[in-house]
Amino acid sequence: MFIKNTWYVAAWSHEVEGSNILSRTIISQPIMLYRKDGGEVVALHDRCCHRGAPLSMGRREGDCVRCMYHGLKFDSRGACVEAPAQERIPPQAKVQTFPVVERHRWIWIWMGDPALADPSTIPDTHWLDDPDWRGLPGYIHYHVNYLLICDNLLDFSHLPYVHPTTLGGGEDYAKIQPKVERLKDGVLITRWTIDTEPPPFAMAVREWSGNVDRWNIYEFTIPAILRMDSGMAPTGTGASAGTREGAIEFRGCQALTPETENSTHYFFSHPHNFAIDQPEITQSIHQSVVDAFEEDRDIITAQHKNLVLDPSFKMMAFGIDGALSQFRWAVTQRLDQERKAREETGVQA
Amino acid sequence: MFIKNTWYVAAWSHEVEGSNILSRTIISQPIMLYRKDGGEVVALHDRCCHRGAPLSMGRREGDCVRCMYHGLKFDSRGACVEAPAQERIPPQAKVQTFPVVERHRWIWIWMGDPALADPSTIPDTHWLDDPDWRGLPGYIHYHVNYLLICDNLLDFSHLPYVHPTTLGGGEDYAKIQPKVERLKDGVLITRWTIDTEPPPFAMAVREWSGNVDRWNIYEFTIPAILRMDSGMAPTGTGASAGTREGAIEFRGCQALTPETENSTHYFFSHPHNFAIDQPEITQSIHQSVVDAFEEDRDIITAQHKNLVLDPSFKMMAFGIDGALSQFRWAVTQRLDQERKAREETGVQA
Amino acid sequence: MFIKNTWYVAAWSHEVEGSNILSRTIISQPIMLYRKDGGEVVALHDRCCHRGAPLSMGRREGDCVRCMYHGLKFDSRGACVEAPAQERIPPQAKVQTFPVVERHRWIWIWMGDPALADPSTIPDTHWLDDPDWRGLPGYIHYHVNYLLICDNLLDFSHLPYVHPTTLGGGEDYAKIQPKVERLKDGVLITRWTIDTEPPPFAMAVREWSGNVDRWNIYEFTIPAILRMDSGMAPTGTGASAGTREGAIEFRGCQALTPETENSTHYFFSHPHNFAIDQPEITQSIHQSVVDAFEEDRDIITAQHKNLVLDPSFKMMAFGIDGALSQFRWAVTQRLDQERKAREETGVQA
Secondary structure: OOOOOOEEEEEEHHHOOOOOOEEEEEOOEEEEEEEOOOOOEEEEEOOOOOOOOOHHHOEEEOOEEEOOOOOOEEOOOOEEEEEOOEOOOOOOOEOOEEOEEEEOOEEEEEOOOHHHOOHHHOOOOHHHOOOOOEOOOEEEEEOOOHHHHHHHHOOHHHHHHHOOOOOOOOHHHHHOOOEEEEEOOEEEEEEEEEEEOOOHHHHOOOOOOOOEEEEEEEEEEOOOEEEEEEEEEEOOOOHHHOOOOOOEEEEEEEEEEEEEOOEEEEEEEOOEOOOOOOHHHHHHHHHHHHHHHHHHHHHHHHHHHHHHHOOOOOOOOOHHHHHHHHHHHHHHHHHHHHHHHHHHHOOOO | OOOOOOEEEEEEHHHOOOOOOEEEEEOOEEEEEEEOOOOOEEEEEOOOOOOOOOHHHOEEEOOEEEOOOOOOEEOOOOEEEEEOOEOOOOOOOEOOEEOEEEEOOEEEEEOOOHHHOOHHHOOOOHHHOOOOOEOOOEEEEEOOOHHHHHHHHOOHHHHHHHOOOOOOOOHHHHHOOOEEEEEOOEEEEEEEEEEEOOOHHHHOOOOOOOOEEEEEEEEEEOOOEEEEEEEEEEOOOOHHHOOOOOOEEEEEEEEEEEEEOOEEEEEEEOOEOOOOOOHHHHHHHHHHHHHHHHHHHHHHHHHHHHHHHOOOOOOOOOHHHHHHHHHHHHHHHHHHHHHHHHHHHOOOO | OOOOOOEEEEEEHHHOOOOOOEEEEEOOEEEEEEEOOOOOEEEEEOOOOOOOOOHHHOEEEOOEEEOOOOOOEEOOOOEEEEEOOEOOOOOOOEOOEEOEEEEOOEEEEEOOOHHHOOHHHOOOOHHHOOOOOEOOOEEEEEOOOHHHHHHHHOOHHHHHHHOOOOOOOOHHHHHOOOEEEEEOOEEEEEEEEEEEOOOHHHHOOOOOOOOEEEEEEEEEEOOOEEEEEEEEEEOOOOHHHOOOOOOEEEEEEEEEEEEEOOEEEEEEEOOEOOOOOOHHHHHHHHHHHHHHHHHHHHHHHHHHHHHHHOOOOOOOOOHHHHHHHHHHHHHHHHHHHHHHHHHHHOOOO
């Protein structure tokens, strides 16, 4: 069960280039993405209405796509405009289209009612292509339900345990209870660690003469979008009071997009605003994040296997779980709303 | 759900040689095939009646087979004739046998009521071993339900799209609506394309000075047997009026045998009656067919994955689907008949 | 469905060494085993009570284990003694512990009600570490339900058919009906073969001038423990009358532990009391057993596939199946008893 009336990240801009067609399953629907000759991105159901073959195995003909099974041709609005051996095309011969918006190197897709697709509700991730910031595009694939990864991102107390040699740091980091504020569609989490060891990934890109004050301030909103102001400054410079003197800063952008009930696409970048003319610094930061996300994947995949082995297992909430409990509650609310709306209108999911 | 009272192709003759035992699953039943010393082919359930071990892992002893788990011995009529540590063998100790007929290099098997197995209803495929024709034996395996492959074979409008560099040719080929006639157990399809480009596989085996008239005339009958008169002749020689002057001709024989609900055996050959003393021509034609069938398998397997992802998807019939709709209807009729007969007699499937 | 109130073999002693943690799934429960600093073995549920991550991916801290997802720490009685960012630990924060007993190089675990765990009911396998006997530790893994392997071990008539070049011997071996006596929790099987060919594994370790009298006398008890007195002596020396002059003797110990409904752990050793100072003899015997058990696995895995293909298949009992029928009946009785006890107390399985 997935929320439908929301913007999901479907792809990085560079994944949809030239005349190629990208096929990607999103919330259990096969989707194809391509650019019209003018560059505009189009999203169609990747399933010919005739016999169900993937249109992404088809041939681009201008802004149209021809199914390479039996030759049906569809325009970029999904209408069948040619079929073999018949003149008249029935009007119901069409494939579903999906609203898409390309913004700051991410292509967002709306899987629900097109009438509700409002681009102004897309979260701001301008750091992804802001000239004052530098980051590399990341993608990894998970064989678990996306909510297990949400849980992970909503509780950073795992950092020193899962990521001791990458993003982690001293275990005092986990001892702090972050501030959690409810947002309309998620939570705002604020975590400060004062006078702590700089984490390994930060030591790799700068010399630190002593301890730092470290912050992670992020919104995590439906469907599963993380936007984070994070960084650290030498202890004593007053970072927690608002100055960012001598600090290094990041604006992490992460998006989880369910592929199926048991698999997930993970898009991420970790832009920084220092040493932006030093590609090796950007690369070092990116690699630390990639390494750390593979550490997350190891433990979360192992957790998933345990849950599969015994579906009756009930998780037990601890103090650190405030944010994830609130987020899971928000997801459940939205699913309930959408279910009720479908029941009222009699429309099938 | 499969039709049981029909002849399926179980194997090529050469797959059952000497004292070896061939194990092959047919309509979800494990079957073993072997030759008696006199050469006659025997088909037994490949499952010892004792604990269910495969008899095909057993040992031939004359015309008998001994299970190499606990040593039970079965004769070629399936009767247990020896069991360890006991003199008297209970009469119900037997494995099921299946009627088989070897004809023109194919071994046909009857999976239903043996009393109804009439060899005279086996379709004629004499071109497979007729000295005036040459072809090579082909086999490929699919991980999809056999009906998706039937659909493919019942609509050749896919040729120019799926097979542009092998069996295909100009896309005008797909523009023609073939004639479809109902047969007792399937359909007869007649497709003529006048004044068209010779397809790549034909250009590889002969020089053509211009366009050709091309025909595909085939019966497709239950369970899934295709027998085709196909070929082409230079345009203007009157092929469609009945002469076959300057023509190249083929008599394709193809048989789909379901392995399980989601996998299929595919036996095929494409005999030709020209250049029969040139093995490189025979090989070239065979290779074109093999390459083309792998192209089919790619698109059909992708179609299958789409159908698995959303079992609620309804295919949409177009004009080109007349033959396949008729054939699927014929299959459904036969399945219904067999179901009713079982209900009346109280016999379990 | 598995018997819970019984001792299963969880591991060989040497699999749990130093500060490492062994993770092993037993009757569908993830279990972790480790040694306290004093050497005592501890078994905990391998699933953190918080979010379900495997504790076996955690870090040993003295006799405790810290979950390396969010840092919860558990003592060797399963109690959570530390959690990040909170002082008070709720008393229900704990993971299940399981009684374990280490005896003669095997670690036994009790998966049911701890109050019923009586170490005096653990079968005697002292030959595994008796200085007068020599054997090597064996382990193989099966992808089948454990009862199919029980069946195999309860009927040695398979020896000459499955193991002709290892444990087998003349096929007269299978012609004998063994004596089967019912025990409280299983069966006692006595099989004598008089004046038979020595089997290949015995010919590899000693010269025999003629035929032998061969015996296999073993208990097979719940859950699936085999303890066997076996061997052979030159025919005419009166072995079956009680002397063991000129004999070679073995005390095979084997234990099947279900991993899941469709997979099984198999622990075994085949101690001998002759040539105990010749490691190459011990190795030769062990290798014959390993080779033979791989032969068993081939046929049993093939049998399992046949049973999966048609779950409606009913096995047919022959005279040789007395012991396995009795054992399967005993298993069913125990499962019924445990089910009824749970229903009466209202406790969930």
